[in-house]
Amino acid sequence: MNLRRGFKSEANRIAREVRRELRLGLAAPLDPWKLAEHLGIPIETLTSMRCDAPQAVEQLAKNDHEAFSAVAVFSGYRRLIVVNDAHSRGRQASSLAP
Amino acid sequence: MSSERPSLSGFMKLLRCYISQRLLVSNSEICTIDFELQECNWRRMDKEHFDTESFYAALDSVRIAKKLTWKEVATESEVSASTLTRMAQGKRPDVDGLAALLSWSGLKAEDFLKGRAPQKTKQETLAIISRLLRADRELGKENAAALDQIIRVAYKRLSGRD
Numbered sequence: 001m002n003l004r005r006g007f008k009s010e011a012n013r014i015a016r017e018v019r020r021e022l023r024l025g026l027a028a029p030l031d032p033w034k035l036a037e038h039l040g041i042p043i044e045t046l047t048s049m050r051c052d053a054p055q056a057v058e059q060l061a062k063n064d065h066e067a068f069s070a071v072a073v074f075s076g077y078r079r080l081i082v083v084n085d086a087h088s089r090g091r092q093a094s095s096l097a098p
Numbered sequence: 099m100s101s102e103r104p105s106l107s108g109f110m111k112l113l114r115c116y117i118s119q120r121l122l123v124s125n126s127e128i129c130t131i132d133f134e135l136q137e138c139n140w141r142r143m144d145k146e147h148f149d150t151e152s153f154y155a156a157l158d159s160v161r162i163a164k165k166l167t168w169k170e171v172a173t174e175s176e177v178s179a180s181t182l183t184r185m186a187q188g189k190r191p192d193v194d195g196l197a198a199l200l201s202w203s204g205l206k207a208e209d210f211l212k213g214r215a216p217q218k219t220k221q222e223t224l225a226i227i228s229r230l231l232r233a234d235r236e237l238g239k240e241n242a243a244a245l246d247q248i249i250r251v252a253y254k255r256l257s258g259r260d
Contacts, residue, residue, distance in 0.1 A: 010169055014179055021180055039180060040187035044255065052251040056244035067241040073252045077154055077186040080256040082248060 032096035036081065043096065045085035061086040070095035148196075149210045154185050156210075160203045175202035224250060 019026060022038060036043050046068070050057045060068040061084065070083040070092070083092050161171050172179040177195045185191055191199065200207055227249055231242040 010167075014169065017178065018180060021178065040184040040189045042187075042256075044252070046248065049248060049251045052254075053244075053247040056247035056251075059240050059244035060248065064238070064241055067237070068245060068248070071245075071249060071252065073249060073256055075253060075256045076151065077158070078151075078188055078256060079186075080252055082252050 032093050041079050041081060043081045043083055045083060047085050060084060148190060150185060150188055150190050153210045156205055157199060157203055175199050
């Protein structure tokens with residue numbers, strides 16, 4: 001995949017800036033939940049939606065829990081992430097990272 | 099000495115009062131409007147707020163007109179990229195950040211002192227998502243229906259957040 005010119009250095013600058021704001025070293029582990037909280041992006045778990053969509057939660061958390069990792073929805077400029085908490089914490093972190 | 103900054107809502111109240119005072123000295127017609135506003139009393143002022151989402155949308159228009167990335171906006175305005183991202187989520191900037199962005203953009207704070215337009219989820223967007231999910235043969239009928247439901251709930255919750 002070709003990245004546009006300057007993307008890597010720009011991404012590195014932002015990463016350094018955010019790490020500084022979170023008081024993290026350049027090589028320190030980055031907790032995606034803390035990062036999302038810092039950026040004001042809410043993360044909801046799949047099972048927290050059981051009351052609104054019980055069959056859907058049953059399907060994606062139990063019957064076929066590999067079918068869904070996470071989704072980010074946008075409304076205007078706002079975002080909300082739903083993550084499948086039937087997965088391990090590490091898998092969830094990996095789902096949130098992109 | 100305390101380093102505490104005035105809250106944005108406090109600042110907006112002061113600004114609102116300042117505008118109100120200016121109206122009073124303008125002319126009698128505007129004074130009438132001001133009187134009506136005063137009739138609504140201070141409790142109503144608590145409901146007045148800075149419309150962060152409209153302000154962010156206006157900033158975005160300025161950004162596009164100047165052909166800049168958000169990162170460049172952050173650099174030029176000396177406001178952190180994280181602050182801009184938080185604003186996209188409807189969070190209010192602190193007074194210094196707001197002042198910097200107003201100065202950079204040339205926008206006026208009073209233009210955003212109004213009730214926020216409700217953030218509506220476009221039904222067409224949900225319909226498109228639903229159609230795409232159901233068209234994906236690898237996903238399966240049950241998973242497509244489940245994902246469709248989850249995304250609808252997510253949109254509903256996102257729209258319900260203040």
